[in-house]
Amino acid sequence: xxxxAMFALSVCVRIAxxxxxxxxxxxxxIMEYNISNLTQLTAYFFFILLSTMAIRSKKWTIDQRNLLxxxxxxxxxxxxxxxxxxxxxxxxxxxxxxxxxxxxxxxIFFSLEFKYIAILAVFVMLLFVIGMxxxxxxxxxxxxxxxxxxxxxxxxxxxxxxxxxxxSQHFIQLKQLEEKNEEINNLNRLKGEILAFVAHDxxxxxxxxxxxxGIVIEEEGGNPKPEMQMILSAAVHAKHIINDLIEVVQxxxxxxxxxxxxxxxxxxxxxASWQSNADQPRRVELSANVKSIVASxxxxxxxxxxxxxxxNGIKFSPPDSQIQISxxxxxxxxxxxxxxFGIGIPEHLQGMLFDQFSKAGRPGLRGEKSIxxxxxxxxxxxxxxxxxxxxxxxENEGTAFTIFIPVLA
Numbered sequence: 001x002x003x004x005a006m007f008a009l010s011v012c013v014r015i016a017x018x019x020x021x022x023x024x025x026x027x028x029x030i031m032e033y034n035i036s037n038l039t040q041l042t043a044y045f046f047f048i049l050l051s052t053m054a055i056r057s058k059k060w061t062i063d064q065r066n067l068l069x070x071x072x073x074x075x076x077x078x079x080x081x082x083x084x085x086x087x088x089x090x091x092x093x094x095x096x097x098x099x100x101x102x103x104x105x106x107x108i109f110f111s112l113e114f115k116y117i118a119i120l121a122v123f124v125m126l127l128f129v130i131g132m133x134x135x136x137x138x139x140x141x142x143x144x145x146x147x148x149x150x151x152x153x154x155x156x157x158x159x160x161x162x163x164x165x166x167x168s169q170h171f172i173q174l175k176q177l178e179e180k181n182e183e184i185n186n187l188n189r190l191k192g193e194i195l196a197f198v199a200h201d202x203x204x205x206x207x208x209x210x211x212x213x214g215i216v217i218e219e220e221g222g223n224p225k226p227e228m229q230m231i232l233s234a235a236v237h238a239k240h241i242i243n244d245l246i247e248v249v250q251x252x253x254x255x256x257x258x259x260x261x262x263x264x265x266x267x268x269x270x271x272a273s274w275q276s277n278a279d280q281p282r283r284v285e286l287s288a289n290v291k292s293i294v295a296s297x298x299x300x301x302x303x304x305x306x307x308x309x310x311x312n313g314i315k316f317s318p319p320d321s322q323i324q325i326s327x328x329x330x331x332x333x334x335x336x337x338x339x340x341f342g343i344g345i346p347e348h349l350q351g352m353l354f355d356q357f358s359k360a361g362r363p364g365l366r367g368e369k370s371i372x373x374x375x376x377x378x379x380x381x382x383x384x385x386x387x388x389x390x391x392x393x394x395e396n397e398g399t400a401f402t403i404f405i406p407v408l409a
Contacts, residue, residue, distance in 0.1 A: 317342025
């Protein structure tokens with residue numbers, strides 16, 4: 001990147017020289033500036049090629065890459081010194097601005113090992129020694145050049161060591177963070193495996209309890225004992241919790257198997273099912289502004305979402321209130337809204353409503369319990385359909401959950 005930037009700068013200088021050729025002829029030492037520019041164009045071009053090869057090729061060893069970096073930093077210091085030397089009329093005591101830029105660039109952009117920075121420091125001092133040989137300088141000026149070379153070499157060493165220390169500490173912190181994240185991921189994976197194992201093993205006894213309690217209730221005819229009904233309800237509820245847990249801990253989620261579905265007829269079946277199976281009379285009404293909406297859905301999964309949202313509406317609204325389901329469509333989305341007129345959701349709980357094991361879970365109006373997974377799983381299912389699930393709610397006015405899924409043309 002630095003080679004490319006410097007190459008682009010050299011090209012701009014070369015282009016500018018074509019438009020101001022007459023003015024540049026009057027600049028002292030213009031031939032040396034021209035040589036410097038051509039040298040930079042050639043060298044930076046080759047450094048771009050070599051660095052690209054080093055990045056893309058696996059044959060380059062670390063030592064070879066380090067040597068390429070050392071060569072580039074040596075050239076960078078050399079060319080900035082040369083430009084500064086030309087600008088100062090061959091006397092480095094006049095200006096060191098350009099060379100200082102090269103020193104700073106090497107210090108900031110490169111994390112060099114001690115042996116390489118030592119080579120660069122010696123190289124800096126040699127440049128100043130060479131700078132004393134070419135022109136005829138007084139002993140005082142020569143002494144000044146030696147002192148300046150030593151000082152700049154020391155500045156280069158100190159700055160590069162600080163930069164190297166800072167970057168190495170940053171690298172160590174990143175590695176430690178990666179190790180911690182890997183450890184946390186392993187613990188979460190282990191926790192998920194244990195949870196899935198326990199949940200799977202609990203299914204069998206719960207299935208037996210549900211089946212046996214169902215047989216007893218059938219044998220008792222239309223007057224089952226309340227205790228047996230409680231056992232059956234508890235077993236069914238426990239199975240629902242286990243299914244939710246298994247859904248959450250699954251890591252490898254297979255793509256949904258979807259099929260083309262006429263959504264209005266599908267929603268009418270959902271409403272009819274709730275209307276007939278509700279323990280208490282409850283109006284679950286459907287309204288739509290179009291006669292037909294076609295979308296690709298996984299019917300069992302999508303039914304689970306709607307059952308959960310309708311069930312929440314019933315759980316948190318009075319028995320004599322209705323649940324309104326509305327459907328509409330645009331060119332891109334099918335919109336399904338499930339609205340109740342219950343107690344609503346406090347504003348401070350709405351932000352965590354879809355979290356896993358959400359703390360926003362509350363008992364229903366009739367004591368129904370929640371473990372805070374239903375809405376989390378519902379949002380996951382909707383997102384697997386390429387859609388989104390949102391909520392709007394006001395306390396004591398009701399709650400509206402809105403599903404947006406893509407429609408088929």
